[in-house]
Amino acid sequence: MTTKRPTIDDVARLSGVARVTVSRVLNGGPNVRDEVRARVMQAVEALDYKVNPQARSLAGGASRLLAFVFASDPENEPNSYYESALELGALRACLALGYQVLVQNVPQQTPDREKRVLDLIQTQRCEGLILSPPYSDDVALIEAALAQGCKVVTVSPGGPGRGKADAVGVDDEAGGYDVTRELLRLGHRRFGFIAGLEGHLSADRRLRGFHRALAEQGLGEGDCVVRRGDFTFRAGVQLAPQLLDHPLKPTALVCANDDMAAGVLSAAHARGLSIPRDLSITGFDDAPVAAIVWPPLTTVHQPVKVLGQRAVELLVARLTGANVSATPVFEELEHAVVSRQTTSVV
Amino acid sequence: MTTKRPTIDDVARLSGVARVTVSRVLNGGPNVRDEVRARVMQAVEALDYKVNPQARSLAGGASRLLAFVFASDPENEPNSYYESALELGALRACLALGYQVLVQNVPQQTPDREKRVLDLIQTQRCEGLILSPPYSDDVALIEAALAQGCKVVTVSPGGPGRGKADAVGVDDEAGGYDVTRELLRLGHRRFGFIAGLEGHLSADRRLRGFHRALAEQGLGEGDCVVRRGDFTFRAGVQLAPQLLDHPLKPTALVCANDDMAAGVLSAAHARGLSIPRDLSITGFDDAPVAAIVWPPLTTVHQPVKVLGQRAVELLVARLTGANVSATPVFEELEHAVVSRQTTSVV
DNA sequence: TCGCCCGATGGAAGCGCTTCCAATAGCGCT
DNA sequence: AGCGCTATTGGAAGCGCTTCCATCGGGCGA
Structure with a gap:
């Protein structure tokens, strides 16, 4: 049934060179005459030869395997766009670079979650690890992985993990600032903010940007009411009443992500509010849901797919040692x- | 930096047995005394030994690698819930079974898309292939993979591919029928239907169920207007006017998936319609978006994550030859x- | 012209594991 | 007591590849 695949020796035999020479050609090694190189490539074509990655790993000691870890559980977190997009970007980059990505979902509440991640990289011999929030802020995990000799890149605005590993991200603080400025420009002066979970770095920075924009206009704690949610649609639905019924009577609700904003929107509809006439709402991420809800959501766009792609590229650069800086970079x-x-306008 | 990982020989030495015996214990082989087995396991623990999967593949000829292929491009198709959930289900099952999944996204319009898939399974030595729609209906691809000795399972209601490979799916025809019955029960008699792309089997079956429900009530072609879309939110937005402005004046719009239904909903809002008072709308899939739009969407739930999980389980059963039927099964x-x-009610 | 160095190539030795087959010991049977 | 059989264990080979080191020929400077 399965016709046995040709091996490097078949190629060597057909092209009349030694096995090592074929290996050199395959790996773009130096010191091979063009004529020989061409002959080998021709044999490769003729036999439809493909390198056996398992054998290559075993002999070369490099698995060319990356691990991508994310926390969100699509069960509870309806919109896993963020991680899906990261993954897709990573996948694309890997395809181009000849690496493979092992995806792992470890819900945040998993008891031995760090062990799960470390197990994966040990068991599968992963050379690189891509951490998405909130794992990207888990210094212990980063250091443990590094200690195993596994390179790490985080998708994060930088924070405790910064300085430990390369990172890619957007300026969340500026994002929060910008979207708040926009609301301010429209005349809003009383705000609600739905923040992320305690310790979620990106979300915290968005909140900080929000506060900074307010402060610039002379507004402070008394002009806004802040609540924390777990990034889900449901959280938005549940938190909305707390903000809407607050004595401050905010005219604009700023949310730390789109799903919660969608939840707020839904809750607003449910109580008969007309959006944006009665209330302005903003999200963050520019996930697909932002364009799908009614009315479509004002939000902060971030290039998530590109983030995933760059994460892989940084990782592979580290792995191959191609012009990398000695200290971790943040892109x-x-x-x-x-x-x-x-x-x-209000 | 990287401390070298212990090998099977280290375990053998520490437990005072031969390498083969350790291998037997690790693979649950027969003919090992309990005492010896325990001693070996103890050494494994002590050394924190993990089998090197690359070496195992090379020696054993089994990569324990599965490929999961999906077509949707999150770029254009905002809600990739269906494939994300399939993937997650597959991931979970693999974790439990000791397999790994290589995920590949091959947009449907890719010129050499079949080659891309075959390349992956050849290059990476995948033993099994999970095909999601529309690849699940691609007989040529299925047969090509099978010819390589790669087992295949499709996520599909069965169809041309049926009989070739194992499959998991829901009864789309019944789903279409059921949701239409519900609308009929509410008194609707004039329908619009947004179908899927030509040749998309699941979507076609949903349409067939729709027609059957109508026929049962003595309704026919003249009582409904059908259009085709590409499953995207955008398609729903664009097609809605064609149905709404049709002389038939449908009172209910049945959509082949939730994204298109969300698009229809959005278009309806845009022209000032009140839902469901002025128009009833239904989706299919019960994707997260169904609960997020306003008002929340009536739809047909299907257990996508479980589908992904069962797909892997069927595949692994085939691979290990555990009590499998000679002929392909459809679950x-x-x-x-x-x-x-x-x-x-209308 | 001679020796040296470098570019080009091949031989051999494993990487860590499984599979095949041989070896040993203990058992029930005649 | 002697035989074959089975349960248990180990030795050796080799999966397909890379890495290390040896080899060989020619161009070059002195």
């Missing part, structure tokens, strides 16, 4: 406020 | 109409 990508229809 | 999982708030 910041552009964000942008996308004004849609959930914001208007 | 049908339950679906259910979820009545939310986009449907009401």
Whole structure:
């Protein structure tokens, strides 16, 4: 049934060279005459030869395997766009670079979650690890992986993990600032903010940007009411009443992500509010849901797929030692406020 | 930096047995005394030994690698819930079974898409292939993979591919029928239907169920207007006017998936329609978006994550030859109409 | 012209594991 | 007591590849 695949020796025999020479050609090694190189490639074509990655790993000691870890459980967190997009970007980059990615979902509440991640990289001999939030802020995990000789890159605005490993991210603080500025420009002066979970770095920075924008206009603690949610649609639905019924009577609700904003929107609809006439709402991420809800959500766009792609590229650069800096780098990508229809003048 | 990991020989030495014996214990082989087995396991623990999967593959000729292929491009198709959930289910099952999944996204319009898939399984030595729609209906691809000795399982209601490979799926025809019955029960008699792309089997069956439900009530071609979309939110937005402005004046729009239904909902909002008072809308899949839009969407639930999980389980059963039938099996999982708030009496 | 160095190639030795087969010991049977 | 049989264990080979080191020929400077 399965016709046995050709091996490197078959190629060597057909092209009349030694096995090592074929290996050299395959790996782009130096010191091979063009004529020989061509002859080998021709044999490769003729036999439809493909390198056996398992054998290569075993002999070369490099698995070319990366691990991508994410926490969100699509069961409870309806919109896993963020991780899906990261994964897809990573996948694309890997395809181009000849690496493979092992995806692992470890819900945040898993008791031995760090062990699960470490187990994966040990068991599968992964050479690189891509950590998405909130794992990207888990210094212990990062150091443990590093100690195993596994390179790490985090998708994070940098924070405790910064300085430990390479990172890619957007400037969340500026994003929060920008979207709040926009609301301020529209005349809003009383705000609600739905923040992320305690310790979620990106979300915290968004909140900080929000506060900074307020402070610039002379507004402070008394002009806004802040609540924390777990990034889910449901959290938005549940928290909305607390903000809407607050004595402050906010005219604009800023949310730390789109799902919660969608939840707020839904709750607002449910109580008969007209959006954006009665209330302005903003999200963060520019996930697909932002364009799908009614009315479409004003939000902060971040290039998630590119983030995933760059994460892999940084990792592979480290792995191959190609012009990398001695100290960890942080690569910041552009964000942008996308004004849609959930914001208007007060 | 990287401390070298212990090998099977280290375990053998520490437990005072031969390498083969350790191998036997590790693989649950027979003919090992309990005392010896315990001693070996103890050494494994002590050394924190993990089998090197690359070496195992090379020696054993089994990579324990599965490939999961999906077509949707999150770029254009905002809600990749279906594939994400399939993937997650597959991931979970693999974790339990000691297999690994290599995920590959091959957009449907890719010119050499079949080659891309075959390349992956050849290059990485995948033993099994999980095909999601529309690849699950691609007989040529299935046969090509099978010819390579790669086992295949499709996530599909069965169809041309049926009889070639194992399959898991829900009864799409019944799903279409059930949701239409519900609308009929509510008094609707004039329908619009947004179908899937030509040749998309699941979507076609949903349409067939729709027609059957109509026929049972003595309704026919003249009582409904059908259009085709590409499953995206955008398609729903674009197609809605064609149905709404049709002389038939349908009172209910049945959509082949939730994203298109969300698009229809959005278009309806845009023209000032009140849902469900002026128009009933239904989706299919029960994707997260169904609960997020306003009002929440009546739809047909299907257990996508379980589908992904069962796909892997069937595949692994084939691979290990554990009590499998000689002929391909089709495993049908339950679906259910979820009545939310986009449907009401006419 | 001679020796040296470098570019080009091949031989051999494993990487860590499984599979095949041989070896040993203990058992029930005649 | 002697035989074959089975349960248990180990030795050796080799999966397909890379890495290390040896080899060989020619161009070059002195």
